[in-house]
Amino acid sequence: MSYLIQNALIPTEQGYETVDVQIEADRIAAIGSELPINKGQPNTVIDAQNKLLLPGFVNAHTHSSEMWQRGLIPPLPLELWLTDLYDFALTPEQVYLSALGTAVETLLTGGTSVVDHLVPIPGREAETIAAAVRAYREVGIRAFLAPLIQDEPFAAGLPQRGTSGTAFKTDAPTTEAVLALVQDAIEQFHQPDDRISILVAPTGIQLCSDVLFEGCIELSDRHNLCRHAHLLETKVQKMLAQEKYGGSAVTHLKQLGYLGPRTSLAHCVWLNEADIEILATTQSTVVHNPLSNLRLGSGIAPLLKYRKAGVNVTFGCDGSASNDSQDLLEAIKIGSILHNLTDSDYNAWITPREAIEMASLGGARGLNAADQFGSLTVGKKADLALYDLTNFSLLPCTDPIGLLVLGRPAQAVHSVWVDGQQIVSAGQVTSIDVSQLKQEIFERSQWRAGYSSLTRVALEARYREIMGLSPISPDQQSS
């Protein structure tokens, strides 16, 4: 299938120009003015007048199955929020539906790729991965599936602080088992040319042994896979790293050999100057998740410092239980303007054009694919989003990219192509039946008021002690 996108507005270095864009198979074949309509072959002509064409964004960190808990968990810091999150049991069918939902929301906010740090259902790990792959194939989004693995039990994620080591004695999967899971996923599903890639993705230093990191490095090298992980999302994790490694988590990951141009790291809130320099020299990528960092009170990632140091930065929505949406334009907006607080010199502030590039080319770089997609370049993959500039939320006509990033676009995406295939048209996802998806999600859920797990109640006193918060009486317990 070919497409001729006519009269689209695209950004130039300083301004905008109106061009035609020809898509042939999976690639951008030509960009120019008044390109000929190739009459001999099937060539769908798209009227892009009053529309802005941009490279697709990358939703560079999410956990799709969290969609089932969105809106539910009260405002809590990560460590307590996790106790609620893991209190829910899901089925592979639910994972399939929430992966569809995550893809739909990503596409309708300008994303063409998603990195799904997918939490496998205990005991049904392979089914979980298969369910998500099925969903992404059906929708047609470019998916980077990163099975979230760990080989230490939940309680190991908190500093010991003089308590006994019993917390470590609870069950956790073996290192061999989780690596075998990833190995299987690679063999079954890793097909980058068909839009599905597998990433190695230990959850992070807080719950993973060195042996697990080393196993991931080996798999990554053998199969040329990208690497992903959470990194220093909270102060607790920084404290834990000090206890576990006697120093910086970043130094430790560097020594293990986990960092590099194929490695993207979610959050990176609690890094110091030396850590930042390591990310720069190893050419690792920071995935900024501003909404979940705020919702969980994790802190402000030092984005302007990353940029000054030359670290590649891109954006993620994070899972829908900590955001609670998969609106990439929201992540880009808040992930840009939040940092104006951190430097009184406005010349360092992220401009809307820079934000767009971080979300597209920056995302591709983090997946070691900057030569493949992420910009409007002839020869690159046709992963594109077309925005309707006559949408009320993008009026009046001023600076289109300023409106898109600093405004609050509502259903402004008109069309999306992934790998040259149009899967959004006239603002609707065309590859799946979204009405039916809505109905299925609706029927499998029910309204309730808030949530509080027994695990959270059990952990709260210890968390408060670790954080130096005053003890609370039982009637004050968060709920």
Add this chain to the structure above:
Amino acid sequence: MSYLIQNALIPTEQGYETVDVQIEADRIAAIGSELPINKGQPNTVIDAQNKLLLPGFVNAHTHSSEMWQRGLIPPLPLELWLTDLYDFALTPEQVYLSALGTAVETLLTGGTSVVDHLVPIPGREAETIAAAVRAYREVGIRAFLAPLIQDEPFAAGLPQRGTSGTAFKTDAPTTEAVLALVQDAIEQFHQPDDRISILVAPTGIQLCSDVLFEGCIELSDRHNLCRHAHLLETKVQKMLAQEKYGGSAVTHLKQLGYLGPRTSLAHCVWLNEADIEILATTQSTVVHNPLSNLRLGSGIAPLLKYRKAGVNVTFGCDGSASNDSQDLLEAIKIGSILHNLTDSDYNAWITPREAIEMASLGGARGLNAADQFGSLTVGKKADLALYDLTNFSLLPCTDPIGLLVLGRPAQAVHSVWVDGQQIVSAGQVTSIDVSQLKQEIFERSQWRAGYSSLTRVALEARYREIMGLSPISPDQQSS
């Protein structure tokens, strides 16, 4: 006209219940289960199954005419941003259209009231106010029109810092002229029973004389008007207050008698503990504008401290050139979760239910109208918003208010009533022709890339000196 809203979900103290709500004329007449359909009289029955009914929110601080510059001004601090903003000349017809647009976006994100701190067009001040009033009457939103007045020239808004006093010698309107403008507006348009109220609204301490504040107090007392102003939005304004008053701006406003239960103050970013205590004891209201505070790098307003001190807090979008949207749900979300950064004890964090109450009842309190609207209470004004919980962005069914506040609702508002009149139905504003409005705004605007005023260029060196920023060479000048 009467409405019977059947089977709406409403929040109770701990959870939710399904009720019917009867609207008679401008009031909530009854709330209960299975209310009778009053067959003798016209009574429109609304099917609210799978819908959430909430009191309307208050967009408690905006400048409607800024909609014409949205997306256009680059990331800059307030003082430089203002130079760009005031570089544009508008017409009363444009003011009319942007007031319509502001009302539409406010309604479609759950707002039923708007406080428009309206910037009068120089030389056409009375026409500006008349144009906005006309727009709000046509849409039917409850409007609190606050003509923005000042009697000192623009350059007076910066600390002198040893420069000559020549900046003060440029033109500014006289105190008498601006007070006469407000007096005229009151006589012509102040009709609270007909949804239009006039507020006294000096822009703030940075550009207003004491005589102007005193004149506003006199008008406010004589006509029982609410009072509005910006307060300590930026560090520069705090420095200026020290220079102008030899101390705290809040103490000064208290001494003038400007504070009180009818006074709402936008921003309040740079207040200290003593200032906060004054706001509490005078029962003044803080209007939090989180998005513009981030976009302009102004800082984080100490919201959790306000709440601990018992200060009433509500939310505003601020003008569309500093946000750049009038999406109240966005302001409520970011205005809640942003503050999780400021206190490690999560028990102080704002819950979604608290945020909803701040946006509705808190907004009404700030307008001295908590007995009139702001809650689902029999006898109060029927200012209501009904949300479609089957909207994709609010699925799956979990905690409806959690989804609304922490999620990213997209076109989730189904119906809105103001003063008992339904002006949004099936997600569309019904009181005006929004398609025509779109067309008119589209035709009066044109795309461009960014903006930089000559005034900004002229002011930049001085601003950098005041803020202690390094001088920049001409080629580095922001643009």
